[in-house]
Amino acid sequence: MKAFPTATVDGRLQLPARERPMAPPGGLDAESEDWLRDLRGDGGPGEDARARLHELLLRAARFEVARRRGAHPDLGAEELDEIANEAADDALMSILRKLDEFRGLSRFTTWAYKFALYEAAVKVRRRAWHGRQVPLEREGWERVASTALEPDADLEQRELLGAIKTAIEESLSPHQRRVLVAVALNGVPIDVLAERLSTTRGALYKTLHDARAKLRRELEVEL
Numbered sequence: 001m002k003a004f005p006t007a008t009v010d011g012r013l014q015l016p017a018r019e020r021p022m023a024p025p026g027g028l029d030a031e032s033e034d035w036l037r038d039l040r041g042d043g044g045p046g047e048d049a050r051a052r053l054h055e056l057l058l059r060a061a062r063f064e065v066a067r068r069r070g071a072h073p074d075l076g077a078e079e080l081d082e083i084a085n086e087a088a089d090d091a092l093m094s095i096l097r098k099l100d101e102f103r104g105l106s107r108f109t110t111w112a113y114k115f116a117l118y119e120a121a122v123k124v125r126r127r128a129w130h131g132r133q134v135p136l137e138r139e140g141w142e143r144v145a146s147t148a149l150e151p152d153a154d155l156e157q158r159e160l161l162g163a164i165k166t167a168i169e170e171s172l173s174p175h176q177r178r179v180l181v182a183v184a185l186n187g188v189p190i191d192v193l194a195e196r197l198s199t200t201r202g203a204l205y206k207t208l209h210d211a212r213a214k215l216r217r218e219l220e221v222e223l
Contacts, residue, residue: 032108036099054092056109060116061087065124072128083127087119094119125189167218176211179204 028036038049061084069080094115102111168177179197182188183204194201 028104029107032102032104035108036102039096039099050092050096053095053112054088057091057095057112057116058084058088060113061085061091061120064117064120068121068124072124075124075127079127080124083123084120087116087123091115091119122191126192126195129189129192163219164215167215171214171218172211176207176214179207180211180215183208 035049035053038045039053040046041049062081065080065084065087069075075083091112095112102108105111168180172180179193182193183190190201190204194204197204
């Protein structure tokens with residue numbers, strides 16, 4: 001039988017026990033509770049808490065940007081610092097919108113750091129691809145094939161790649177083909193491709209999943 005909310009003596013609704021959100025054992029730690037209370041505050045205390053959180057997020061973003069700097073030598077120090085600040089700003093806005101989603105499974109600062117790391121990683125990739133053409137055609141086949149194989153293995157590889165090419169061309173829709181080739185073959189980051197195609201990461205992951213499932217079915221028949 002379905003349980004329904006019941007009213008308390010002061011008139012508020014109370015969920016049945018099994019339908020209430022699960023809290024971690026022992027509840028939130030004191031520091032996390034302080035963060036949540038202060039960030040939800042108005043006036044000076046709230047502004048101070050948000051400023052302190054932004055400082056923490058900026059440190060996390062700068063760490064992530066510095067960690068990725070070696071892979072993007074064309075990005076200068078000033079540009080990287082700009083990316084870190086943008087990442088901290090966006091992370092702060094995301095956290096403030098999602099305060100009610102924090103369940104205390106980790107410390108609040110640990111949970112918050114993840115927002116900054118994610119934003120910094122995405123922004124570095126996007127900045128690195130800024131102004132570059134996103135390859136949607138099969139430019140990367142030559143990189144897939146190995147040139148250091150014995151003749152028999154080389155022939156087997158060529159036959160396999162030929163089967164994959166045919167399956168991609170004949171079994172996938174044009175959109176599935178563009179997405180799979182761009183991400184899996186030409187190494188375009190998923191968030192960069194989402195921005196260029198005016199779609200979402202989730203939609204592209206669904207497209208990739210469906211495309212790979214089609215290819216597996218096609219190749220099982222072919223091979």
